[in-house]
Amino acid sequence: SQTIHQWPATxxxxxxxxxSLECTVExxxxxxxxxxxxxxxxxxQLLFYxxxxxxxxSEVPQNLSASRPQDRQFILxxxxxxxSDSGFYLCAWSVDSHINQPQHFGDGTRLSIL
Amino acid sequence: AQTVTQSQPEMSVQEAETVTLSCTYDTSENxxxxxxxxxxxxxxMILVIRQEAYKQQNATExxxxxxxxxxxxxxxxxxxDSQLGDTAMYFCAFMKSNRLDATNKxxxxxxxxxxxxx
Numbered sequence: 001s002q003t004i005h006q007w008p009a010t011x012x013x014x015x016x017x018x019x020s021l022e023c024t025v026e027x028x029x030x031x032x033x034x035x036x037x038x039x040x041x042x043x044x045q046l047l048f049y050x051x052x053x054x055x056x057x058s059e060v061p062q063n064l065s066a067s068r069p070q071d072r073q074f075i076l077x078x079x080x081x082x083x084s085d086s087g088f089y090l091c092a093w094s095v096d097s098h099i100n101q102p103q104h105f106g107d108g109t110r111l112s113i114l
Numbered sequence: 115a116q117t118v119t120q121s122q123p124e125m126s127v128q129e130a131e132t133v134t135l136s137c138t139y140d141t142s143e144n145x146x147x148x149x150x151x152x153x154x155x156x157x158x159m160i161l162v163i164r165q166e167a168y169k170q171q172n173a174t175e176x177x178x179x180x181x182x183x184x185x186x187x188x189x190x191x192x193x194x195d196s197q198l199g200d201t202a203m204y205f206c207a208f209m210k211s212n213r214l215d216a217t218n219k220x221x222x223x224x225x226x227x228x229x230x231x232x
Contacts, residue, residue, distance in 0.1 A: 032218050043205060043224040044159075049217055057217075090159060094218040100147045100166075100209055101218055105159035 002027035006091045006106030014114050019064075019078040021109050023091030026072065031093040033074040034103060035066055038088040050074060051096065086113045116141045118208050120223035127196045128231050134181075135191045135226045137206030143167075145211040148182070148189045149220065154202040162204070165189065196230045203227050 006023045013019060025031050032051050036044040046059045048066035056066050063082050067075045074091060089109045095101040117140045127133035139148070150162040165173045165182050172180050177197075181190045193200055206223040 034219075043222040044220075046219060046221075049219060051217060088157065092159070096216075097212070100212045102149060102161050102164055103218060103220055104161065105151075108157045108159075110157075 002093075002104070004091065004093055004104060004106045006109060008109060009107065010110045010112075012112045012114060013081050015083055016080050019076070019081050019085070019111070021076040021089055021091075021111075023074040023076075023106055024072055025074075025093045028072070028093070028095065030071060030096050032096050033068060034092040034094075035074065035076050036090040036092065038090060038108075040087070044090065048076070081113050083113050086111055116143075116146075116208050116210070116221050118206050118221050118223040120204075120206055120226050122226045123224075124227045124229070126229045126231060127193075129196055129198060131196055132192060132194045133196055133228065135193075135204050135206075135228065137189045137191070137223055139187050139189065139206070139208050141187070141208065143210060147209040147211070148180075149207040149209065150178070150180070150189075150191045151205045151207060151222075152200075152202045153205065153225075154199075159205075163191070193228075198230050198232060201228060201230045 003026045034049045035047045038044050050056050050068045064078050091106040092103040094103045119138045146167045148165045152160045152162045163173050163175045163178050177194045179192045203225045205225045207220040
């Protein structure tokens, strides 16, 4: 069966520090991968998605970047964190198929910027 | 652009009762997919149920069922025999057909916080 791992679960970082959140998927190959941010009391905003290694699409302009160095690895980064980067970050995957597939989510990372 | 609207920020239901969560969406597409996700206090997002727009029959998954009204662009979730473990934030989401967009991207509503009372 497929599993998705996301870490760390919580992170407290000072303003201006770098960021690296990692997400890996097991049990499938060539998945579509996604990074979302969920602000307190709000819905999910899609930040990035990837349909293959090295292929990254950004949905909103921001201080963050994403990379996919391996087929099942998706990394969310920042060189200098802003206070506005605080939130709950979720990674998700879906099967790459000609038939629509649902997304499956990791457990999330709560990021607090001080 | 597609939008998803959940007009009920919070709802409450007694244990064993039935509750319906509302969702409306806006799209010019004829073929698409709709989903309900559940996010309990543990924050993990769990797929509850999905509906394909070209299917007229409403989807059901045990105690969860939907009322899909394509013409009205409405997709409500009914939870029967509510249980304490159903307490969670519920999100409605829209996905374009892969024929138009093969990325399986989801557009989420803002969520409804459901509290099941003992």
